[in-house]
Structure formats: structure tokens, C-alpha cells
Amino acid sequence: MHRFANPGRFLRLTDAWMPWLWALAIAVTAAGAYWALVVSPTDWQQGETVRIMYVHVPMAWLAMGGYTGLAIVSIMSLIWRHPLADLTARELSPVGAAATALCLATGSLWGKPMWGTWWVWDARLTSVLVLFFLWLGHAALVRAFDDTERGARAGAILALVGIVNIPIVKFSVDWWNTLHQPASVTRLDAPGMHVDMLYPLLTCALGFTLLFAVVVLARTRAAVMERRVRALEMARARRLDAPQ
Amino acid sequence: MTSRKKRRMWILVLCGIGLGSATALTLTAFQDNLVFFRSPSDIVAERPTPDRAFRLGGLVESGSVERQPAVAGQRPVVHFRVTDGANMIPVVYQGVLPDLFREGQGVVTMGRLGVDGVFRASEVLARHDETYMPPEVADALKRAGHWNPAQGAAPDAATWNTLNPRTQQPTIPGRTGS
Numbered sequence: 001m002h003r004f005a006n007p008g009r010f011l012r013l014t015d016a017w018m019p020w021l022w023a024l025a026i027a028v029t030a031a032g033a034y035w036a037l038v039v040s041p042t043d044w045q046q047g048e049t050v051r052i053m054y055v056h057v058p059m060a061w062l063a064m065g066g067y068t069g070l071a072i073v074s075i076m077s078l079i080w081r082h083p084l085a086d087l088t089a090r091e092l093s094p095v096g097a098a099a100t101a102l103c104l105a106t107g108s109l110w111g112k113p114m115w116g117t118w119w120v121w122d123a124r125l126t127s128v129l130v131l132f133f134l135w136l137g138h139a140a141l142v143r144a145f146d147d148t149e150r151g152a153r154a155g156a157i158l159a160l161v162g163i164v165n166i167p168i169v170k171f172s173v174d175w176w177n178t179l180h181q182p183a184s185v186t187r188l189d190a191p192g193m194h195v196d197m198l199y200p201l202l203t204c205a206l207g208f209t210l211l212f213a214v215v216v217l218a219r220t221r222a223a224v225m226e227r228r229v230r231a232l233e234m235a236r237a238r239r240l241d242a243p244q
Numbered sequence: 245m246t247s248r249k250k251r252r253m254w255i256l257v258l259c260g261i262g263l264g265s266a267t268a269l270t271l272t273a274f275q276d277n278l279v280f281f282r283s284p285s286d287i288v289a290e291r292p293t294p295d296r297a298f299r300l301g302g303l304v305e306s307g308s309v310e311r312q313p314a315v316a317g318q319r320p321v322v323h324f325r326v327t328d329g330a331n332m333i334p335v336v337y338q339g340v341l342p343d344l345f346r347e348g349q350g351v352v353t354m355g356r357l358g359v360d361g362v363f364r365a366s367e368v369l370a371r372h373d374e375t376y377m378p379p380e381v382a383d384a385l386k387r388a389g390h391w392n393p394a395q396g397a398a399p400d401a402a403t404w405n406t407l408n409p410r411t412q413q414p415t416i417p418g419r420t421g422s
Contacts, residue, residue, distance in 0.1 A: 041379070042379060043378070044379040044383075045372075046376075078252060079253050115370055116341075116343075116370060117367075123278050160256070160260070164263055175271075176278045176280065178280050179369060179371055181373055181374045191401060192373075192376065192398075192405070193376040194377050194407070195406050197376050
């Protein structure tokens with residue numbers, strides 16, 4: 001793990017992967033979108049509205065999975081003080097916030113015709129809203145310090161405190177009664193979803209996950225290069241300032 | 245791992261245990277306030293006073309929906325019963341019902357319980373369950389007598405989630421061939 005934490009090696013390694021990752025992410029997402037939006041059947045009572053689920057569910061998984069990733073890089077940042085972990089956390093939170101916002105927006109669009117309301121304050125919806133604010137709070141906090149290292153430290157602590165919310169989001173529908181339905185796919189017995197809908201959903205989830213990963217990678221690469229440029233500029237300024 | 249890194253790791257582990265148990269205790273303490281709705285059995289066990297608004301949730305009892313004849317210029321009135329299998333509460337509601345409302349569907353209604361035992365709802369929300377099924381599969385299950393949506397939730401997902409309705413008949417556990 002420590003070998004990959006070297007920013008220079010990270011740039012060299014990912015340099016070769018990036019075009020392939022972009023191509024794969026776009027291809028899988030496009031195939032998943034076609035399968036889900038055109039080929040897959042409607043639902044017996046939701047009708048065409050069921051297609052919102054093919055965006056909503058992957059975004060919900062990414063909101064939670066991405067936050068778990070944020071907690072992992074925060075642990076690496078606090079214990080090993082890896083500069084790459086700090087940069088990844090900083091570049092991860094705006095993307096995670098975007099996924100969570102999409103999850104909330106698509107859920108609301110589905111809720112109005114199906115439930116009869118855009119929003120209710122049940123345990124699932126409220127805990128996902130808290131997750132959205134945690135993402136935004138992290139993104140703002142790491143950028144609020146002049147000393148980037150102190151900002152990264154504060155952000156890592158916030159991310160780790162916020163991780164208690166992840167089991168609450170996941171199990172809210174089992175622990176308390178909610179308006180939101182329980183999980184259909186990630187449960188112990190057979191999925192409560194017909195395979196004609198399940199397979200396009202899993203394809204969409206894979207595509208969006210690849211897209212999420214490649215966007216975060218691209219942002220982190222840009223951040224590493226930006227840091228290098230800044231270091232070179234500082235060195236040049238120091239050289240120019242020095243007495244001849 | 246150096247001793248400094250080890251120390252930082254132990255601090256994180258201890259903070260995590262502390263934070264985790266604090267959260268678990270808080271959630272347990274607020275258990276009753278975190279439920280979104282109460283079931284008919286909860287209401288029968290502990291009857292709220294008529295001035296208290298709360299949410300009642302359960303299934304719309306089969307055969308209980310009665311729509312009153314429409315009066316021009318007024319919103320439609322509907323009577324139904326909400327059941328959880330053990331107990332039921334009669335509900336009256338004036339307003340537009342969500343598309344998913346039907347007998348056997350889960351609903352969450354907001355309102356007050358009158359002294360006559362009738363729940364006067366000011367809002368009715370439909371609750372979708374975790375079942376996602378193409379119309380042909382639902383029709384095949386209904387035709388085979390395997391499922392009546394008005395009676396409640398869909399049968400065990402393993403019996404239908406790979407069913408191809410064009411070539412297969414649903415297999416019904418506990419019943420042999422036909």
C-alpha cells in the first residue's frame with residue numbers, strides 16, 4: 001500500500017490506465033442506460049416511473065460506498081500522514097456530494113407520483129440528507145484553512161465522526177418503520193426484483209461506480225500536478241528573490 | 245509500524261468505540277420517536293387522545309374501500325380500513341389519493357383518532373414495498389392463483405424473480421403439478 005502512496009508513482013501508474021478507465025466507464029454506463037431505459041420492462045404498478053430507480057439506487061450505493069472510501073482515506077491520513085490520502089479525500093467529497101444530491105433529487109421525483117409526496121421526514125430520507133450535509137461539510141472544511149495540512153486533518157476527523165451515519169442510513173429501514181421501502185437487492189434471501197430489472201440495475205451500478213472512480217482519479221491526478229506546479233513556482237520565486 | 249503511528253491508531257480505535265456506543269445509546273433512547281408511523285395494534289394497545297395528530301400505517305384491508313358518491317365542487321370522500329393482520333382501524337379521508345392506493349397496498353395516513361374510533365385522515369401516502377415485477381410476471385402469478393395483490397404482499401421472491409412468463413408457469417411451493 002505504501003508503494004502506491006507515493007504521488008510520483010501514483011501519477012506514472014494511473015497515466016496508462018486513465019484512457020482505458022474512461023472508455024470502460026462510458027461504455028458500461030451507456031450499455032446500462034440503454035438496457036435500463038429502453039429494453040427493460042415496466043413495473044406492474046409503477047409503470048415507466050420505475051426507470052428512475054436505475055439512477056436512484058446506484059447513486060445511493062455510491063453515496064454510502066464513497067463515504068466509506070472517504071473514511072478509509074481519512075484513517076490513512078490520520079495514522080500514516082500520507083499526502084496522497086489527503087488529496088484523495090479533498091477531491092472525493094464534491095463528487096460524493098453530487099452523487100448524494102442526485103440520489104435525493106431522483107428519490108423526490110419518484111416519491112411525488114408514487115407515494116404522493118416529494119419529501120417526508122422518515123428515518124431513511126433524513127439520514128441521507130444528513131449524509132449529504134456531511135459531504136458538503138467535509139468539502140468546505142478541508143478548503144477552509146490556509147494551512148492545507150491542518151484542513152486535511154480537520155476534514156479527516158469530520159469524515160470519521162460522520163461514519164456513524166452510514167449504518168444508520170443502511171439499516172434505518174429495518175430498525176424503524178419508514179415510508180421508504182426496505183432493500184430489494186442487498187438482502188439475505190432472494191432479491192425482490194425480477195432479473196429483467198435486476199441485471200440492468202447492476203450494469204448501471206457498475207457503470208456509475210466506474211464513472212465515479214475515474215472522475216475521482218482524474219481530480220486527484222490534477223491535484224497532484226497542481227501541487228507540483230505550485231512547489232516549482234515557489235522554488236522559482238525563492239530563487240529570484242535570493243540576492244545575486 | 246512506529247510507536248507514534250501505533251499510538252495514533254489506538255486513539256482512533258478508542259474514539260471510534262466511544263462514538264459508536266454513544267450513537268447506539270442515543271438511538272436506543274429515542275427509539276419511540278424515530279418511528280414514522282404507528283400500527284393499528286399500537287393504537288389499540290395505547291389509544292391516543294382525539295386532539296393528538298399522529299401517523300397510522302398498515303395495509304388497506306381487502307374489500308374495505310368505499311368511495312362516497314361525488315358531490316360537485318367538493319373533494320371525494322373515501323372510507324377504508326387499515327390493518328396489520330391482528331387489528332384494524334377504520335379511516336375516513338377527503339381528498340385525492342395517490343396513484344398507488346389500492347386494496348392490499350401499504351399506506352401511511354396522517355390524522356386524528358375520533359372518540360368514535362374512526363381515524364380522520366388529512367393526508368394519505370401510499371407505501372411501495374420492495375417488490376419490482378414486470379406486468380406479465382404479475383399477471384402470470386395472479387392467473388396461477390399464486391398471488392392476489394388485494395390480499396397483501398407478493399409471494400416469496402425466489403418463486404418469481406427468474407420467471408419467464410412466456411415460456412414458464414409459476415411453480416407454487418406446497419402444491420404439485422396441474
